[in-house]
Amino acid sequence: MSTSLINTAVKPFKATAYHDGQFVDITDETLRGHWSVIVFYPADFTFVCPTELGDLAEHYEQFKKLGAEIYSVSTDTHFAHKAWHDTSDTIRKIRYPMVGDPTGALTRNFGVMIEDEGLALRGSFVVNPEGIIKLCEIHDNGIGRDASEMLRKLKAAQYVATHPGEVCPAKWREGDQTLAPSLDLVGRI
Numbered sequence: 001m002s003t004s005l006i007n008t009a010v011k012p013f014k015a016t017a018y019h020d021g022q023f024v025d026i027t028d029e030t031l032r033g034h035w036s037v038i039v040f041y042p043a044d045f046t047f048v049c050p051t052e053l054g055d056l057a058e059h060y061e062q063f064k065k066l067g068a069e070i071y072s073v074s075t076d077t078h079f080a081h082k083a084w085h086d087t088s089d090t091i092r093k094i095r096y097p098m099v100g101d102p103t104g105a106l107t108r109n110f111g112v113m114i115e116d117e118g119l120a121l122r123g124s125f126v127v128n129p130e131g132i133i134k135l136c137e138i139h140d141n142g143i144g145r146d147a148s149e150m151l152r153k154l155k156a157a158q159y160v161a162t163h164p165g166e167v168c169p170a171k172w173r174e175g176d177q178t179l180a181p182s183l184d185l186v187g188r189i
Contacts, residue, residue: 005125005133011109017071017097018081026071026099032131035068035158037150040112040123044076044084044091048144052122054090059147063096068154070096075118077102112138124150126157134161 010028017026031038039056041049056063056070063070074081078100084091085098099106101120107113112123124145126135134157139145156168159178166178 005111005136008133010127010131010133013106013109015073015099015101015106016078017099018078018085019097020095023078023082024097026097028131031071031127033129035066035129035154036125036127037063037068037070037154038073038110038123038125038127039070039145039150040073040107040110040120042114042119042122042141043074044080048122048141049074050088050090052145052147053094055145055147056150057090057093057095059151060095062151063154066151066154066158071099072096073099073101073106074120075101075104075107075113110136126150126154128157128161 010031012028014025014027017024039052041052043049053072056072060070072094078098081098081100085094086092101107104113104118107120110123110125112121113119114121119141122139122141122143122145124135124137124139125133128134135153152173155174156172159168159174160166163178166180168178172178
């Protein structure tokens, strides 16, 4: 990726997801009006992926309480997502949309496509209610993510959005002190 996606609008897309026992259309417009956490992963029926998606499922209610929807995305079809959901005890716990991206268009829009494999890197994105990307983190596929850390980052993004002039320092947790960047802080931290 040659340019950062931070503070850019999600590019237009249309995809089909498996969600709540149905196939549903998901578009860039679907992401508007609420916070979105978009989690790309390489493929269904693999090894690290179900541990991550299961971890997100265990934290799903906490994300929902913050007004956020989770969207997991791989280059599999929505049919494969349903089959995986029906056959895996871990994946069966998922209540968030599992988006199919068999053409790779959405995966390319977010800059996480491994072209020679047709698979996604482990990309995590937080999108604000206006459809603007506020967080972008991309991992090698051997490195799993932690849903509680994603939840912390979502809370920080929401805090900064509602508290102009304040920023969240390293390891910030909800209720911790924030910083107000100013000339007085330069060289004192």
